[in-house]
Amino acid sequence: MKVLPGLLLSLVLAAMPAQAQHEHHHAPPDTTGATTHEENRPAPDPPRMPGATLPGLPMERAGSGTSWLPDASPVYGAHASLGTWGLMLHGTAFLRYTAQDVFERGNRGARDLDAPNWFMGMAARPVGARGQLTLRGMFSLDPITQGGDGYPLLFQTGETYDGEALVDRQHPHDLFTELSATFGQALGPRGGVFVYLGLPGEPALGPPAFMHRPSARHNPDAPLGHHWQDATHVTFGVATLGLRLGPAMVEGSLFTGREPDEERYGFDRPRFDSYSLRLSANPTDRLALQVSRGFLKSPEWLAAGTDVWRTTASALYHHPLRGGIWTSTLLWGMNQPSDDGGHGGDEPDHHGGGGAQHTFLAESDVEIGRQAVYARAEWVEKPAGELGFVSLEDRTFGIGAFTLGTARTLLAAGSLRLMLGVQGTIYRVPGALEPEYGANPVSLEAYLRLSPRLLGAHRAHDATAR
Numbered sequence: 001m002k003v004l005p006g007l008l009l010s011l012v013l014a015a016m017p018a019q020a021q022h023e024h025h026h027a028p029p030d031t032t033g034a035t036t037h038e039e040n041r042p043a044p045d046p047p048r049m050p051g052a053t054l055p056g057l058p059m060e061r062a063g064s065g066t067s068w069l070p071d072a073s074p075v076y077g078a079h080a081s082l083g084t085w086g087l088m089l090h091g092t093a094f095l096r097y098t099a100q101d102v103f104e105r106g107n108r109g110a111r112d113l114d115a116p117n118w119f120m121g122m123a124a125r126p127v128g129a130r131g132q133l134t135l136r137g138m139f140s141l142d143p144i145t146q147g148g149d150g151y152p153l154l155f156q157t158g159e160t161y162d163g164e165a166l167v168d169r170q171h172p173h174d175l176f177t178e179l180s181a182t183f184g185q186a187l188g189p190r191g192g193v194f195v196y197l198g199l200p201g202e203p204a205l206g207p208p209a210f211m212h213r214p215s216a217r218h219n220p221d222a223p224l225g226h227h228w229q230d231a232t233h234v235t236f237g238v239a240t241l242g243l244r245l246g247p248a249m250v251e252g253s254l255f256t257g258r259e260p261d262e263e264r265y266g267f268d269r270p271r272f273d274s275y276s277l278r279l280s281a282n283p284t285d286r287l288a289l290q291v292s293r294g295f296l297k298s299p300e301w302l303a304a305g306t307d308v309w310r311t312t313a314s315a316l317y318h319h320p321l322r323g324g325i326w327t328s329t330l331l332w333g334m335n336q337p338s339d340d341g342g343h344g345g346d347e348p349d350h351h352g353g354g355g356a357q358h359t360f361l362a363e364s365d366v367e368i369g370r371q372a373v374y375a376r377a378e379w380v381e382k383p384a385g386e387l388g389f390v391s392l393e394d395r396t397f398g399i400g401a402f403t404l405g406t407a408r409t410l411l412a413a414g415s416l417r418l419m420l421g422v423q424g425t426i427y428r429v430p431g432a433l434e435p436e437y438g439a440n441p442v443s444l445e446a447y448l449r450l451s452p453r454l455l456g457a458h459r460a461h462d463a464t465a466r
Contacts, residue, residue, distance in 0.1 A: 049079050049086040050124050054184035054192040054244055055132040059088070061282065064212040064233050065202025066182070066194070066240055066251060070318040071285035073214050074325050076452045078415040084125045089452075091119035092211070094220045096447035100152045100168070105438025108168045110152035115145035116220050118177065118211055130186040137179050142172035143264035154427060154443060155399050157386045158227040159259055160301050167388045170222045174264045176200060177234045190246045199270060200260075201238035203253035204278035205294040207314035207331055209233035214318065214327040215363045218374050218407045218421060220447055224399065225359030225380045227259075229312055229333035232294075234260055237270025248281040257297035257307070273297040276310075288316040295338070307338035324368030331361040357381040357396060370409040372419075377402050384433075392432060400428030405445075412453055419449040 051057030053066050063069045077090030094116045101109025120138040127133050142150070149161040150171045159171035180201045184194035202209065209230045210216045210223055223229065237256040242249055257274035276294030283289070291313045298304050314331040336356040358381050365374040378401045385393035405423025412418075425443045 049088050049122075050132060050134075052122065052124070052134050052136065053132075053182055053194045053196070053242065055126065055130060055186050056189065056192070057244075061288075063208030063288075064230075065178075065180075065198070065209075065238075066196050066204060066242055067202070067206075067208040067212075067278075067290065068249065068280045068282055068288045069208055069212075069214070070288045070316055071282060072318045072320065073316075073327065074318070075455045076217070077455045078452055079455055086124050088122045088455075089120070090455075091117070092217070092449065092451045093117035093119075094447045094449050096220050096445055098152060098220075098443065098445045100154050100443045101438065101441040102444045103442055105441045106434070106436055108154060108437050109441065109443075110168070112152055114151045115141075116151065117141050117145060118173065120178070127183070130192075132182075132184045132186075134182040134184070135180070136182075138177045139175060140173040140177050141175070143175055146172045148172065148262060148264070153221055153224075154425075154437065154441060155224050155380070155382070155387070155401070156222065156226075157382065158231065158300075160262055162262075165302055165386070165388075167386075170226075172264060174200070174234055174260050176267065178202065180238075190244075192244045194242045194244075196238070196240040196242070198235070198238040199267065200234050200236045201240075201255075202233045203235055203238045203255040203274075203276050203294065204240050204242070204251035205232050205253065205255075205276040205292045205310060206230040206278075206312045206333070207290055207316065207329070213316065213329055213363075214325070215316070215329040215365045215374075216376070217451075218365060218367075218372050218419070218449065219363070219376060219403065219405060219423065220445065220449075221403070221425075223359075223361055223376070224378050224401055225331075225333055225361055227299075228310070228335050228357065228359040228380070229331055229361070231259065231299075232296075232310075236260065236268035237272055239272070247283055248279070251278045251280070252276070253278075253294075257295070257299050259299050259301070261301060271297070286318050290314050309336040309338060310334070311336075321366070321368060324366065326364070326366045328364040329361065331359075333359045333361075355396075357383070372407045372421075373404075374406070374423075375402070375404050387433070389433070389436075395432070397430045397433060399430070402426055407449060415452050417451060417453050419451070420447075421449055422446045 049059045052062035060073045061068050061071050077088050080087045097113050099111045118140045122136045124134040150169045153170045156170045180198035182196045186192040235255050240253040242251040253276045254272045255274050256271040274297045278292035280290040293311045296308045312333045317328045319326040334356050360379045363376040380399050381396050384395045403425040407419045407421030410418050423445050427441050429437045
């Protein structure tokens with residue numbers, strides 16, 4: 001069965017030592033499973049895992065690529081040390097049954113048993129008195145567990161399979177989704193510079209990718225606005241220069257604008273034909289803000305010659321609860337055809353529809369003890385041509401989606417926990433698209449989620465890092 005390899009590889013996480021988990025003063029105790037006398041014993045405090053870019057920054061701040069999460073964010077993973085190296089392993093694998101348009105109100109629904117998954121390892125060590133080297137590798141078995149055409153998801157678009165645009169399906173991620181190296185040099189207690197190189201990697205554009213956001217951790221689906229918000233998290237060829245000044249960071253990237261091709265096991269040719277700028281700030285340990293803008297050269301394979309300006313802004317918030325965790329994200333993303341001049345004019349793009357296309361997302365996740373409840377609300381503008389409506393290709397439609405789900409821990413052992421979850425999504429469909437999609441189609445999913453348990457920090461945050 002195609003879903004088994006991803007779940008088997010997930011068991012590698014169990015080999016990481018359970019005693020490497022320690023509680024963090026911002027994070028609640030791990031109440032996902034019954035504790036034993038042995039687990040309650042104080043464990044030796046290994047060297048603290050640093051952040052991903054600069055010495056002195058907490059690991060809780062490290063998002064995908066070089067992006068920032070709130071300093072108070074929960075971290076799920078296993079941590080160990082090897083000499084001067086700090087090591088961390090984390091990831092998630094779902095065994096999921098999805099029924100898109102479960103009541104068959106339209107013609108676009110589909111059902112599947114699949115296993116979305118990703119795994120990431122990080123190694124960091126000091127270099128000299130103020131330097132730090134960080135190596136990261138991120139991998140996905142999606143090409144095996146989901147096949148070349150990914151999984152069914154109403155209104156999702158982006159990338160291709162067998163030379164055709166994927167419509168109503170989320171594409172699989174590549175086997176290699178990040179292989180990166182970062183060197184950071186502190187410039188005093190509240191500043192520093194770093195260089196990030198990735199093949200593949202993630203440029204300084206957009207918020208932390210959805211699979212790295214705590215507010216999205218229990219939802220196996222990619223956002224419908226993924227290709228307006230954070231799709232550059234897998235980019236073959238990235239070079240980023242960043243400067244941190246106190247609670248703020250400014251970054252600039254040169255990168256490959258073209259999205260990954262259909263060959264999911266290899267490496268695409270780096271082009272370095274696109275660029276971006278991002279400003280991030282963590283004004284408090286509970287809040288992470290960013291605004292970014294980038295030029296993408298021909299991002300879609302079937303729209304060669306159509307360049308895009310992408311602009312995003314986001315706010316990520318973490319609020320500790322008594323015995324629990326509450327995390328939320330607000331996100332806006334916009335794509336503009338380059339012939340727009342970046343000003344939202346009326347010229348149509350390659351897929352049809354004129355001017356800028358906007359997306360909005362709000363998601364929140366509350367987990368108390370063994371139980372989690374989460375929600376995601378989206379509004380996405382998509383050209384009709386991108387959804388396969390050639391006769392309406394000069395129009396752009398606003399599509400809404402609301403997801404509500406819950407998950408409960410069944411078992412927590414060692415560094416792993418297993419959860420059972422269900423979620424439902426209802427869609428708002430424009431009238432012109434109802435003949436194909438039906439009126440307000442509903443999708444349902446049930447899944448098992450295998451992931452690491454909560455990893456607490458090993459000591460209080462360094463005050464100089466805030």
